[in-house]
Amino acid sequence: MKPLLAGFFMIGLAAAAKDSCLECHSMLEGDLQAPAKAFGGDIHSKHGFRCNDCHGGDPNSDDLEISMSASRGFVGKPPRTAIPKLCARCHSDATVIHKFRPQQRVDQLAQYQTSVHGKRLATGDEAVATCIDCHSVHDIRETKDPQSPTYPLRLPETCARCHANAEHMAKYKISTTQFADYQTSVHWRALSKGNDLSAPNCATCHGNHGATPPQVTSVAEVCGTCHVVFKELFSKSPHQAPFADLGACVVCHSNHGIQRPSDKMLAGSSAVCSQCHDENSAGGKAALEMASLITKLDESVQRSDQILERSRSYGMEVSEALLRQNEAKENLIKARVAVHAFRVDDVRKRVTDGLAVTQDTWNSGTEALRERDHRRVGLAVSLSFILITLAGLWLTIRRIEASPRASTPQG
Numbered sequence: 471m472k473p474l475l476a477g478f479f480m481i482g483l484a485a486a487a488k489d490s491c492l493e494c495h496s497m498l499e500g501d502l503q504a505p506a507k508a509f510g511g512d513i514h515s516k517h518g519f520r521c522n523d524c525h526g527g528d529p530n531s532d533d534l535e536i537s538m539s540a541s542r543g544f545v546g547k548p549p550r551t552a553i554p555k556l557c558a559r560c561h562s563d564a565t566v567i568h569k570f571r572p573q574q575r576v577d578q579l580a581q582y583q584t585s586v587h588g589k590r591l592a593t594g595d596e597a598v599a600t601c602i603d604c605h606s607v608h609d610i611r612e613t614k615d616p617q618s619p620t621y622p623l624r625l626p627e628t629c630a631r632c633h634a635n636a637e638h639m640a641k642y643k644i645s646t647t648q649f650a651d652y653q654t655s656v657h658w659r660a661l662s663k664g665n666d667l668s669a670p671n672c673a674t675c676h677g678n679h680g681a682t683p684p685q686v687t688s689v690a691e692v693c694g695t696c697h698v699v700f701k702e703l704f705s706k707s708p709h710q711a712p713f714a715d716l717g718a719c720v721v722c723h724s725n726h727g728i729q730r731p732s733d734k735m736l737a738g739s740s741a742v743c744s745q746c747h748d749e750n751s752a753g754g755k756a757a758l759e760m761a762s763l764i765t766k767l768d769e770s771v772q773r774s775d776q777i778l779e780r781s782r783s784y785g786m787e788v789s790e791a792l793l794r795q796n797e798a799k800e801n802l803i804k805a806r807v808a809v810h811a812f813r814v815d816d817v818r819k820r821v822t823d824g825l826a827v828t829q830d831t832w833n834s835g836t837e838a839l840r841e842r843d844h845r846r847v848g849l850a851v852s853l854s855f856i857l858i859t860l861a862g863l864w865l866t867i868r869r870i871e872a873s874p875r876a877s878t879p880q881g
């Protein structure tokens with residue numbers, strides 16, 4: 471057995487041998503019992519740690535006075551301001567943590583101390599989040615456990631316990647709508663409905679431990695870490711400089727309640743551009759022109775879709791044209807992305823490329839419908855021939871039957 475594994479084994483044996491803290495607390499009631507009951511599911515318990523690893527004291531003595539005596543290092547329930555350092559005793563110590571998980575980070579406390587939470591706690595403000603407000607205590611789970619309060623689907627609620635609580639946040643000058651807004655967003659929808667764990671939750675944007683509001687100049691960086699192409703276009707655009715102090719992407723898309731964008735953001739009563747550009751300015755004209763270009767391609771794509779769908783429903787072979795429509799749709803997406811260069815020509819190029827495709831697919835559609843008409847005419851002609859022949863036959867039979875049998879020579 472490797473020495474490391476042997477070490478674990480020893481911890482396991484020791485734990486099995488004597489754990490007066492757990493034994494006694496399991497038999498108590500309420501808040502004194504709860505930690506003991508929950509602890510079985512705790513990651514620390516699973517790794518062989520015990521009550522005294524956080525609280526100190528002596529787990530070998532059944533005597534309350536001895537077991538929980540200061541002389542045996544007992545510290546009792548730590549005050550909130552002491553919690554980060556208590557956790558960090560191990561979590562900032564690579565020699566402890568890396569024994570269990572070689573690649574694990576050991577900078578949580580360092581990060582935390584740079585956050586608004588950490589800075590305020592250091593001044594004695596106990597209303598901010600400490601380690602246990604996000605991770606829980608006595609039932610701390612691995613972050614990848616879906617039951618962990620830091621799991622992406624559960625994290626927003628964890629933050630909301632304070633940030634959506636008007637009473638708790640009353641003495642601060644910040645809003646309490648982040649959670650409600652976030653729940654209407656494309657990001658929460660992708661995460662909760664689409665099960666897309668790559669969509670951002672609160673901590674993705676604010677940092678796990680450095681929960682600060684992204685510095686205003688770095689807000690574009692936050693969005694840009696995922697929406698790379700948008701960021702690249704934006705950073706070369708005429709908005710880069712003037713938006714730097716305003717929040718970049720957030721100016722047009724907001725931060726928490728990001729909605730699915732549409733052409734209405736460019737033109738019309740809810741256009742974002744008209745907040746700053748009047749219709750006759752270069753920016754205003756550009757906005758209207760981009761809107762009309764994109765609308766044109768959008769409508770053209772839909773028209774081609776419809777005619778191809780009609781042809782297909784008549785059994786005509788248009789699969790190739792239907793496939794090509796994807797190319798047109800890709801150009802439509804690219805045109806919407808190209809908006810972020812804020813140069814009309816970039817949008818026009820995508821739209822022109824797209825329109826060339828929809829022209830072709832529209833032609834395929836009309837061709838197919840014409841072909842179907844031809845076939846219909848052909849079918850009508852053959853049908854008429856058959857009918858005329860049948861009618862002729864019928865007449866002939868009638869005539870034969872009508873001729874007097876009597877006159878027929880009888881052998």
Ligand code: HEC
Binds near residue numbers: 494
């Ligand atoms: C024989 C029973 C018994 C044993 C053994 C025991 N406790 Fe306790 N513990 C209690 C009781 C009763 C209280 C509540 C009264 C008190 O605070 O003295 C308590 C209180 C506590 C508290 C809350 C203190 C506070 O400040 O609110 C903590 C934490 C705690 N125990 C941890 C431990 C740990 C860790 C061990 C083992 C090293 C341990 N206990 C051993 C019975 C026990």
Ligand code: HEC
Binds near residue numbers: 503505519553
């Ligand atoms: C990973 C560290 C850690 C371990 C292990 C741990 N505790 Fe605690 N415990 C804490 C912290 C932190 C608090 C303070 C919680 C708070 O402020 O709400 C606490 C609080 C308590 C309290 C006070 C509860 C209250 O609501 O007043 C008791 C009792 C307690 N722990 C007992 C135990 C027992 C028994 C065990 C072992 C079964 C244990 N703890 C294991 C960190 C730990």
Ligand code: HEC
Binds near residue numbers: 571574612614
């Ligand atoms: C006695 C050392 C020790 C103390 C004290 C301690 N931890 Fe841990 N903790 C560990 C070890 C070792 C692991 C397992 C290695 C890992 O998974 O990172 C761990 C795992 C964790 C994990 C799971 C990480 C993951 O892999 O997903 C969380 C979360 C955690 N601890 C939070 C806390 C919090 C919060 C406190 C303070 C209340 C605390 N720990 C106190 C040693 C400790």
Ligand code: HEC
Binds near residue numbers: 554575599600622625
């Ligand atoms: C504001 C909430 C919050 C606070 C406060 C917080 N954490 Fe975390 N912690 C998180 C989130 C979110 C994750 C990442 C979860 C994931 O990866 O899915 C995380 C991850 C971890 C991990 C796993 C390794 C890693 O860094 O990703 C450990 C260990 C950990 N935290 C310990 C701590 C300790 C120790 C403290 C206090 C010094 C603390 N946390 C404070 C939210 C918090």
Ligand code: HEC
Binds near residue numbers: 629639
């Ligand atoms: C225990 C309550 C609590 C929890 C849980 C909590 N916070 Fe906080 N948070 C606060 C308080 C209190 C402040 C201080 C407000 C201030 O100074 O404006 C704060 C400050 C912040 C700030 C700085 C706001 C500013 O501009 O001043 C951000 C960002 C933040 N929290 C994000 C989060 C995120 C993200 C989570 C979840 C991962 C979270 N918080 C969990 C209580 C909490």
Ligand code: HEC
Binds near residue numbers: 630676
């Ligand atoms: C897509 C990234 C993103 C997500 C997800 C996100 N935030 Fe924010 N948040 C921001 C940005 C950017 C700001 C800076 C505000 C600004 O400059 O417009 C901010 C600001 C804040 C602030 C400061 C006060 C305020 O409203 O301006 C708090 C507190 C906050 N967020 C908490 C949260 C909480 C809680 C969640 C989850 C429910 C969350 N955030 C989710 C990007 C995000």
Ligand code: HEC
Binds near residue numbers: 660668674693695729
């Ligand atoms: C962690 C990665 C990540 C971060 C950070 C992020 N997003 Fe997203 N975003 C996504 C994912 C994933 C989707 C969902 C994709 C989908 O549904 O097509 C999305 C969707 C969107 C959409 C809707 C796209 C559409 O076609 O409907 C917009 C707009 C958006 N994000 C803007 C932002 C802004 C603005 C920020 C910064 C405040 C930001 N995002 C931060 C990953 C991220």
Ligand code: HEC
Binds near residue numbers: 694
């Ligand atoms: C000046 C306003 C403005 C800024 C700043 C801005 N956008 Fe947009 N964004 C728009 C408009 C307008 C649309 C919708 C175009 C359309 O649908 O016709 C859009 C659409 C989007 C889309 C959806 C594209 C699609 O496929 O439908 C995403 C994602 C997006 N923006 C991300 C970002 C990111 C990331 C940033 C920052 C790097 C950013 N935006 C900055 C105005 C802006």
Ligand code: HEC
Binds near residue numbers: 747812
């Ligand atoms: C927050 C204010 C603001 C918003 C919103 C805004 N812009 Fe601008 N825009 C500016 C500023 C400031 C400049 C640089 C100064 C200038 O040339 O007018 C600029 C420059 C431009 C330019 C270059 C103009 C030139 O003279 O070459 C174009 C094009 C443009 N914006 C298009 C748009 C479009 C399209 C939207 C909406 C999607 C939009 N802007 C939204 C403030 C804004």
